[in-house]
Amino acid sequence: xxxxxxxxxxxxxxxxxxxxQSAPFLSYAGHRSASTAVRRAVYFDTADHTLRRAGYxxxxxxxxxxxxxxxxxxxxxxxxxxxxxxxxxxxxxxEVASIPDSRARWKVxxxxxxxPLEPIFEVDTRRTRVVLTPARNVELEAAIDTxxxxxxxxxxxxxTISEVEFELVRGSMNDLLSTARVLTRGLxxxxxxxxxxxxxxxxxxxxxxxxxxxxxxxxxxxQTADDAMAIIIGSCLKHLLNNHDAVVSGHRSEGxxxxxxxxxxxxxxxxxxxxxxxxxxxxxxxxxxxxxxxxGACRDKEILLSEMTLPVARQLGREDEFVPLVQRMEHAREExxxxxxxxxxxxxxxxxxxxxxxxxxxRPWLSNPxxxxxxxxxxxxxxxxxxxxxxxxxxxxxxxxxxxxxxxLHDLRIALKKLRYTLEFFESIEDRRTxxxxxxxxxRLQDLLGEMNDVLVARPQLRAMIADSxxxxxxxxxxxxxxxxxxxxxRRYVAKRKRVRARLKSLARLRRIAxxx
Numbered sequence: 001x002x003x004x005x006x007x008x009x010x011x012x013x014x015x016x017x018x019x020x021q022s023a024p025f026l027s028y029a030g031h032r033s034a035s036t037a038v039r040r041a042v043y044f045d046t047a048d049h050t051l052r053r054a055g056y057x058x059x060x061x062x063x064x065x066x067x068x069x070x071x072x073x074x075x076x077x078x079x080x081x082x083x084x085x086x087x088x089x090x091x092x093x094x095e096v097a098s099i100p101d102s103r104a105r106w107k108v109x110x111x112x113x114x115x116p117l118e119p120i121f122e123v124d125t126r127r128t129r130v131v132l133t134p135a136r137n138v139e140l141e142a143a144i145d146t147x148x149x150x151x152x153x154x155x156x157x158x159x160t161i162s163e164v165e166f167e168l169v170r171g172s173m174n175d176l177l178s179t180a181r182v183l184t185r186g187l188x189x190x191x192x193x194x195x196x197x198x199x200x201x202x203x204x205x206x207x208x209x210x211x212x213x214x215x216x217x218x219x220x221x222x223q224t225a226d227d228a229m230a231i232i233i234g235s236c237l238k239h240l241l242n243n244h245d246a247v248v249s250g251h252r253s254e255g256x257x258x259x260x261x262x263x264x265x266x267x268x269x270x271x272x273x274x275x276x277x278x279x280x281x282x283x284x285x286x287x288x289x290x291x292x293x294x295x296g297a298c299r300d301k302e303i304l305l306s307e308m309t310l311p312v313a314r315q316l317g318r319e320d321e322f323v324p325l326v327q328r329m330e331h332a333r334e335e336x337x338x339x340x341x342x343x344x345x346x347x348x349x350x351x352x353x354x355x356x357x358x359x360x361x362x363r364p365w366l367s368n369p370x371x372x373x374x375x376x377x378x379x380x381x382x383x384x385x386x387x388x389x390x391x392x393x394x395x396x397x398x399x400x401x402x403x404x405x406x407x408x409l410h411d412l413r414i415a416l417k418k419l420r421y422t423l424e425f426f427e428s429i430e431d432r433r434t435x436x437x438x439x440x441x442x443x444r445l446q447d448l449l450g451e452m453n454d455v456l457v458a459r460p461q462l463r464a465m466i467a468d469s470x471x472x473x474x475x476x477x478x479x480x481x482x483x484x485x486x487x488x489x490x491r492r493y494v495a496k497r498k499r500v501r502a503r504l505k506s507l508a509r510l511r512r513i514a515x516x517x
Contacts, residue, residue: 004072004082006167007180007357009189013162016144019189020130024182025142028132036128039063042152043197044094044117049204054111056104057197058094059123067092071099071108074195093117119152121200125161131169134179138171142183149200159203161196164189173361181354188345191353193238194245209250211258212242221429225382226363226375229269232425234360236266241353248344253302256295256340263292266356268421272386274374277365284359287352294343298336304458305329312488313481324474325481328465383426390419391438398504404497406456413449416442445503452496455489462486 019025041061045051051058057072071085087098094117099105125147132140142164149159166183168176194202202208217235219228240262246255266288270278278285309329313322343349365375374382397415401408420442423435462482469478 004084004167005173005176006165007176008163008165008192008195009180009184010163010192011187011189013146015188016146016162016164018187019164019183020144022183022187024134025130025132028134028140028179028183029130030133032131034128034130036126038126039124041123041125042092042119043121043123043200045120045201046112046115047118049120049201050111050115051108052197052201054107056108056111057195057201058108058117059197060089060092060094069094069098071104072195072197073104074198120204121152122150123161123196123200124148124150132166132179134182135171135175138175138179139169140171140176140179141167141169143167149196149203151204157203159199159208163192177354177358177361181358184350184354186347188350190244190350191241191357192244193241209246209252211246211252211254212239213258214239214242214262216427217425219379219383219426219429221378221380223379224375225377225379226366228379228382228426229272229365229375230360230363232269233266233356236262236269237353237356237360239265244344248341251337253299253306256299256302260292260295260299263288263295264417265421265425267292268418269425271418272422273365280364280367281359284352284355287348287355291343291349291352294340298333298340300457300461301329301333301336303454304461305333308454308458308489309485312485316484316488318481318484321477322481324469324477325465325485328469328478332461332465379426380429383422383430387419387422387426387430387435390415390422394419394442401504404500409449409500410453410456413446413453416446416449420446441503445500448496448500448503452493452500455493458489459486 039061041059043057043059045058055074057074058069060067060069066088067090069087069089073083085099085101085104087100089095089098096105096108096112099108125145128144130142132142134140144164145161147161149161151157166176166180199208202210214235217232219231240259243255243258243262246252247259267285270281270285273281305326309322309326313319313326394412394415397408397412401412420439423430423439423442427435427439462485466479466482469475
């Protein structure tokens with residue numbers, strides 16, 4: 001088995017050209033010449049993508065005069081490393097019996113259960129390889145890929161490939177990270193964890209620019225809390241970056257929402273560190289908050305228009321009367337979208353995600369021996385302790401929220417969110433029955449409180465739009481539509497308060513989370 005350790009960055013042709021011409025790249029390459037090859041790889045699976053759903057991809061690619069079959073394991077929890085099993089085969093179709101690892105071979109055979117493999121998509125690339133030596137005893141291979149991904153059954157549906165991979169040949173993970181940072185600094189190249197096969201399968205499922213929802217985090221109780229922290233932060237980072245295309249290229253508002261969730265989860269993950277450890281990461285946490293704020297402003301405007309205004313106008317049958325107000329909302333939304341896109345396309349964002357990837361490998365919280373004792377514990381006990389701490393915080397917030405006032409409900413909503421994310425982090429190793437029940441109750445209450453918070457956030461926005469329109473010839477129309485919206489959602493807010501009261505009692509009865517024996 002070969003363990004692939006690499007970092008990938010995506011950008012346009014101009015960014016790749018600038019990389020090759022940059023001073024650091026030329027210096028690290030020295031007098032070595034680049035080699036270029038054109039390759040065609042075909043990825044196989046069953047009609048319903050059985051292997052992909054199980055975390056495997058299988059390809060056949062011509063390499064020189066031979067056909068090579070490669071099985072890769074994806075979604076293992078590691079950000080920059082993944083196992084692969086390579087073998088030579090006689091023809092151009094997969095040969096499961098040729099998989100060299102017996103366990104992987106058995107697993108694939110079991111998954112297929114006799115079902116035929118068929119070509120799903122093809123990847124045609126022009127790959128330029130250059131060996132880089134940034135320091136003594138350090139060697140990387142830079143592979144610059146351009147080309148396209150094309151569906152096997154519908155060759156008109158394609159995705160463009162424009163990326164560079166830095167693979168570690170000799171040296172440490174820190175060498176790979178530091179070299180990638182130097183080479184990409186100031187260039188519009190963004191870290192990416194979406195592999196070519198993952199992009200191909202998303203194209204096949206017509207999901208190329210759709211928002212990406214994360215799978216469950218798989219932890220093992222025997223792992224240390226330190227390992228669990230690295231996996232959790234890595235999962236949040238992957239959640240964030242895998243929605244980058246959905247927002248920047250697809251302009252999907254749900255992509256903005258998913259990126260915000262990823263950023264909130266990152267903040268909850270960092271909050272599990274000790275105060276001393278958090279202080280070490282203060283600048284990084286501040287950057288996470290800054291990006292979350294830019295995306296939050298965009299999401300608030302999107303909710304106001306798409307979820308709180310247009311549906312009400314349709315239900316009332318008065319769409320024409322809402323046009324002046326809707327136009328103002330659309331203008332405000334466009335401004336926040338531009339700000340969000342500028343943020344996600346900035347050097348600061350690119351530096352942030354590389355910093356987050358770095359800490360999953362470097363574990364900076366271990367640099368102070370006096371402050372990482374908790375992270376030496378096993379992951380199961382650490383998770384139970386964190387979940388119980390969050391539950392206690394919710395119980396306190398519940399007591400303060402008995403009168404259902406806005407500020408207290410906001411604090412409760414935040415406490416519930418932190419509890420929910422913490423439970424999701426450790427769901428795979430905690431008491432599943434208790435966790436499932438608690439997650440269900442927390443999610444329902446959190447959704448209700450979220451809808452109520454949307455109303456509270458919308459009120460000042462609506463009043464500001466009404467006030468700003470007073471000097472225009474649309475003042476009366478904007479005031480009328482805004483007043484109808486405020487009244488509509490005000491009545492629904494009162495109804496939701498009653499439902500929240502009932503669910504608060506249900507949650508208050510849960511006092512403990514089962515601890516490991």
